[in-house]
Amino acid sequence: MTNNPMHLGLILMAASDSPDVQILMHSFSAYGFELHLVSDGETALSSIPTLKPDLIFLDVTQPGLSGFDTCLQLKEQDETKHIPVIFVTTPTDTVSTVKGFSVGAVDYVTKPFQIEEVIARITTHLKIRNLQVLLEEIIANLQTEVAERQRAEEALQETMRMVQEANDRMKNDLAAAARVQQALLPDILPTFPGVGFAWTYRPCSELGGDSLNVFPLNDDHVGLYVLDVSGHGVSASLLSVTLSRVLIPRRDPSCLFIQSTGSPDTETLASPAEIATRLNRMFPMSEDGRQYFTLIYGILNIRTGEFRYTCAGHPPPLYLSPNQELRSCEIGNVPIGLFEDSQFDEGIIQLEPGGRLFLYSDGVLEAKNESKEIFGEDRLQKILEATQRGPLQASVDGIVKSALDWTGTQQAQDDLSILAFEWTPAVNTETPTKLDTQVILSHRFSARATDLSPARTMTRTALNNHGWHSDIVEDIVLAIDEACQNIIRHAYGGECDEPITLSIELHDHNLVVVLEDHAPTVSPDCMNPRAFDDIRPGGLGCHFMRQVMNTVSFEPSSTGQGNCLRMVKSVG
Amino acid sequence: MEHQVFEQQGHHIVSLTGEIDLETSPAARKILLDTVDTSTKLLIDMASVTYIDSSGIAILVEAFQRAKKKGGQVAFISLNPAVVRVLSLARLDKVFSIHADMESAIHAQP
Numbered sequence: 001m002t003n004n005p006m007h008l009g010l011i012l013m014a015a016s017d018s019p020d021v022q023i024l025m026h027s028f029s030a031y032g033f034e035l036h037l038v039s040d041g042e043t044a045l046s047s048i049p050t051l052k053p054d055l056i057f058l059d060v061t062q063p064g065l066s067g068f069d070t071c072l073q074l075k076e077q078d079e080t081k082h083i084p085v086i087f088v089t090t091p092t093d094t095v096s097t098v099k100g101f102s103v104g105a106v107d108y109v110t111k112p113f114q115i116e117e118v119i120a121r122i123t124t125h126l127k128i129r130n131l132q133v134l135l136e137e138i139i140a141n142l143q144t145e146v147a148e149r150q151r152a153e154e155a156l157q158e159t160m161r162m163v164q165e166a167n168d169r170m171k172n173d174l175a176a177a178a179r180v181q182q183a184l185l186p187d188i189l190p191t192f193p194g195v196g197f198a199w200t201y202r203p204c205s206e207l208g209g210d211s212l213n214v215f216p217l218n219d220d221h222v223g224l225y226v227l228d229v230s231g232h233g234v235s236a237s238l239l240s241v242t243l244s245r246v247l248i249p250r251r252d253p254s255c256l257f258i259q260s261t262g263s264p265d266t267e268t269l270a271s272p273a274e275i276a277t278r279l280n281r282m283f284p285m286s287e288d289g290r291q292y293f294t295l296i297y298g299i300l301n302i303r304t305g306e307f308r309y310t311c312a313g314h315p316p317p318l319y320l321s322p323n324q325e326l327r328s329c330e331i332g333n334v335p336i337g338l339f340e341d342s343q344f345d346e347g348i349i350q351l352e353p354g355g356r357l358f359l360y361s362d363g364v365l366e367a368k369n370e371s372k373e374i375f376g377e378d379r380l381q382k383i384l385e386a387t388q389r390g391p392l393q394a395s396v397d398g399i400v401k402s403a404l405d406w407t408g409t410q411q412a413q414d415d416l417s418i419l420a421f422e423w424t425p426a427v428n429t430e431t432p433t434k435l436d437t438q439v440i441l442s443h444r445f446s447a448r449a450t451d452l453s454p455a456r457t458m459t460r461t462a463l464n465n466h467g468w469h470s471d472i473v474e475d476i477v478l479a480i481d482e483a484c485q486n487i488i489r490h491a492y493g494g495e496c497d498e499p500i501t502l503s504i505e506l507h508d509h510n511l512v513v514v515l516e517d518h519a520p521t522v523s524p525d526c527m528n529p530r531a532f533d534d535i536r537p538g539g540l541g542c543h544f545m546r547q548v549m550n551t552v553s554f555e556p557s558s559t560g561q562g563n564c565l566r567m568v569k570s571v572g
Numbered sequence: 573m574e575h576q577v578f579e580q581q582g583h584h585i586v587s588l589t590g591e592i593d594l595e596t597s598p599a600a601r602k603i604l605l606d607t608v609d610t611s612t613k614l615l616i617d618m619a620s621v622t623y624i625d626s627s628g629i630a631i632l633v634e635a636f637q638r639a640k641k642k643g644g645q646v647a648f649i650s651l652n653p654a655v656v657r658v659l660s661l662a663r664l665d666k667v668f669s670i671h672a673d674m675e676s677a678i679h680a681q682p
């Protein structure tokens with residue numbers, strides 16, 4: 001149909017010319033329609049591509065190709081099948097009317113024509129056709145829109161899949177990096193006569209910037225450090241891992257800790273200040289100003305209890321004397337890497353027997369509660385004093401727990417690192433001292449069956465190193481193992497990652513074993529021995545513990561939570 | 573912990589190696605009970621067991637009791653001192669049939 005308002009549509013009619021048809025042509029023209037008359041069906045079909053009629057009249061009696069066959073051909077072709085076809089019949093020709101509809105006509109008119117009726121029917125069918133066209137356009141537009149949306153959605157899904165893949169890769173990489181970092185932390189602290197170590201490390205995210213370690217430098221000296229790389233995440237972790245690798249003593253002249261003189265016989269230990277100076281040269285701050293680190297590094301003389309250290313921008317060590325006096329041992333130096341020509345001062349702390357020294361990262365003191373109030377030194381001091389009589393590891397764990405409780409979350413806001421040691425020198429028969437306590441082993445492990453065998457091995461090694469008879473050693477190993485099983489099965493109610501803290505100390509001629517957990521309090525009643533043929537878990541184990549140890553008792557936990565089991569074995 | 577099960581002169585012999593503790597005793601329990609269920613003459617060779625705890629002792633008692641119930645026999649061979657110590661703490665050294673070697677154990681189980 002054309003868009004000319006004076007030309008409402010072009011109508012093609014295949015019919016023999018007659019007075020009726022002539023009248024119709026005049027009337028159509030008056031109503032704004034143009035009628036194009038052809039004599040037969042073939043002519044009608046061939047003229048359609050040129051005329052592009054909006055509606056077709058076919059006379060059932062037209063010569064040549066019948067009206068019905070013409071209509072069938074029109075409806076078979078995509079270009080013409082949508083054009084409305086109206087048959088022209090006679091009033092009595094019902095058969096043709098029905099057949100007309102069956103071959104695709106939309107209507108019929110009868111001769112002689114009732115002009116108004118014909119015009120009304122044409123108008124109606126053109127309106128219907130127009131609406132159909134409009135509807136088809138709308139459908140086509142909708143289909144286009146749907147297809148575009150589908151393409152956009154597929155593209156979005158592909159992007160999301162790629163993001164997810166990248167995220168998974170990144171998570172795996174971060175987890176792998178965290179494992180690398182964890183592997184560089186001391187798995188089992190080395191044992192040294194007269195000094196017991198304890199540590200903890202809680203990264204604030206999967207990757208932290210803190211690191212710590214303890215290592216022997218020679219027969220009399222132990223090196224230890226805690227460092228804190230500025231910032232968190234991958235870049236901080238990478239530097240932290242690099243530093244962990246650099247800060248491992250090696251038997252070669254390039255070792256950071258050896259002041260080489262060219263001859264192995266005359267090698268001396270590099271002083272803490274020298275170590276800081278070397279690190280300052282090796283790790284200048286990057287140009288973006290974000291990569292520097294704080295460090296506390298010290299050398300402990302395990303015979304004399306002298307701790308010589310440097311503290312580069314790091315929180316000062318806290319010394320807790322045996323009579324509970326807490327001292328912050330501050331020396332002011334800038335962090336490593338900030339200035340090319342930094343000088344680093346040293347301090348010396350002379351430990352008393354039984355004295356404890358705590359090195360820690362700023363995440364401990366600066367843990368904030370909801371009101372942004374920091375944990376602070378006073379609270380730290382209270383924890384240290386309250387836990388002084390318990391195992392050192394329990395004291396360290398107590399600090400972490402209190403700091404996390406203070407923040408109201410179990411996820412550290414900043415990396416939390418604590419490395420502590422207690423100096424309890426062995427009794428020297430040539431120069432008698434008042435000291436009567438010696439740390440044999442301090443070890444923390446998870447409440448898992450797989451952790452028990454390594455714990456037994458460590459206990460055996462530590463006890464054998466002191467020369468006790470293997471029967472005594474095996475009895476103590478058994479008692480500790482049974483106690484740990486009870487902690488796992490009864491206190492924790494099954495295997496878990498919660499800690500078990502083991503401490504073995506020699507008090508005069510008594511070996512004192514203390515096992516602590518973080519589990520809900522267990523009634524001491526469960527420690528009652530049962531008949532030997534009672535093989536319920538726990539019963540036989542308690543029986544063993546009481547058989548091989550001189551005393552087995554529950555004590556108040558040094559951290560105020562969990563359970564504390566104390567077992568004593570006379571080795572006099 | 574590792575194990576071997578084999579037959580010799582009509583006896584089923586379970587040879588255990590390593591530590592029997594909280595971690596390994598569930599596996600050891602299955603091995604022993606499966607063998608008890610298919611054998612009336614069971615010898616448990618513990619020459620290479622270096623450590624046993626209460627959970628390990630509990631499975632030995634369970635295997636021993638189950639065998640007794642079905643009229644079978646269980647004996648222990650070649651215990652090292654650490655295992656003997658734990659058995660004696662459980663006062664089982666007087667209850668279990670313990671032999672120095674396989675030959676004497678086989679003779680004792682007609």
